[in-house]
Amino acid sequence: MRWTSVVWSIVCLLLLLSLIYPLSIVTVFFMILPATILFATLNFRAFVLHVIPVWLIAMIVHPVNLLLGIYFIIPAIVMGRAYKKKAPALRTLMAGAGTILAEMLLLLLIGTVFLHFDLSGYVHEIVKMTMSPLKDVGGNNPLVNDMAWTPEDMQKVSDATMQMIPFAMIISSFMMAVITHSLARPIIESIGFHVPKLKPAREWMLPKSLIWYYLIGVVVEIFAHNSSNSFWTMIAANLVPLLHICFMIQAIGFFYYLGYTRKWHPVVPLLFAIPILLFPPMRIIGILDLAFPLRQFMTKSKR
Incomplete structure (x- = not known):
């Protein structure tokens, strides 16, 4: 129960609570960092003693925070376990990124099959909401009337966005793993644990x-x-x-x-x-x- 572990538990809680705010587009890339450090530097019992209070407080604020905590704890455990075993850095990165990607796909599958989530319709609504100001500007200004976005243009953008979703999922999961490793390795080393680094x-x-x-x-x-x-x-x-x-x-x-x-x-x-x-x-x-x-x-x- 060192003070550094308590600090990282607090950081984990703050990051978890930040997901309900617009800032989450940045903080989500650091979500698995605190739990990775805790798992790599503590035994399993101490790790659980640090994580459970974080989940309880986050759940009191909003019940969905518990599901988010479970979602992000899995890749953190995978990367933390790799650090404990002194696995090569590239293997750790691939394991972390692969776990995050698998969770994304599983979440998408559950939402589509059981919750009847229409990803295509959701993407179309986001594109429509984003492009509507350009459409309004084009419709109200005769100088740029020819540049106005038509429904066909919006549908093409929606289709192109849908096609690039696998690419976005792969890149985002890899970026989360890279950011976590880049910050976690020197921190874990400073605590006194050796962690293999990437090749030059x-x-x-x-x-x-x-x-x-x-x-x-x-x-x-x-x-x-x-x-x-x-x-x-x-x-x-x-x-x-x-x-x-x-x-x-x-x-x-x-x-x-x-x-x-x-x-x-x-x-x-x-x-x-x-x-x-x-x-x-x-x-x-x-x-x-x-x-x-x-x-x-x-x-x-x-x-």
């Missing part, structure tokens, strides 16, 4: 099979462009952007490797990483780094 950026090397997946995705995207089959359109809309992000990560790793071998100042690879994030076509460097022995070529040319 210069050692990042993704599987070469991503090149073949990318080629398949491009072919699917070409055939799905004018196709009425929504299944293939959804695959193309999600697979290709995910692979683009992978290639951007690979490109960043390449510049860090180049900076390490050429003895550059540590800021230089970071300066290369920024335009990669801001100018996506630079991912071609990551593709070349995977498809060809680009790093070995640069090392030989140095010699």
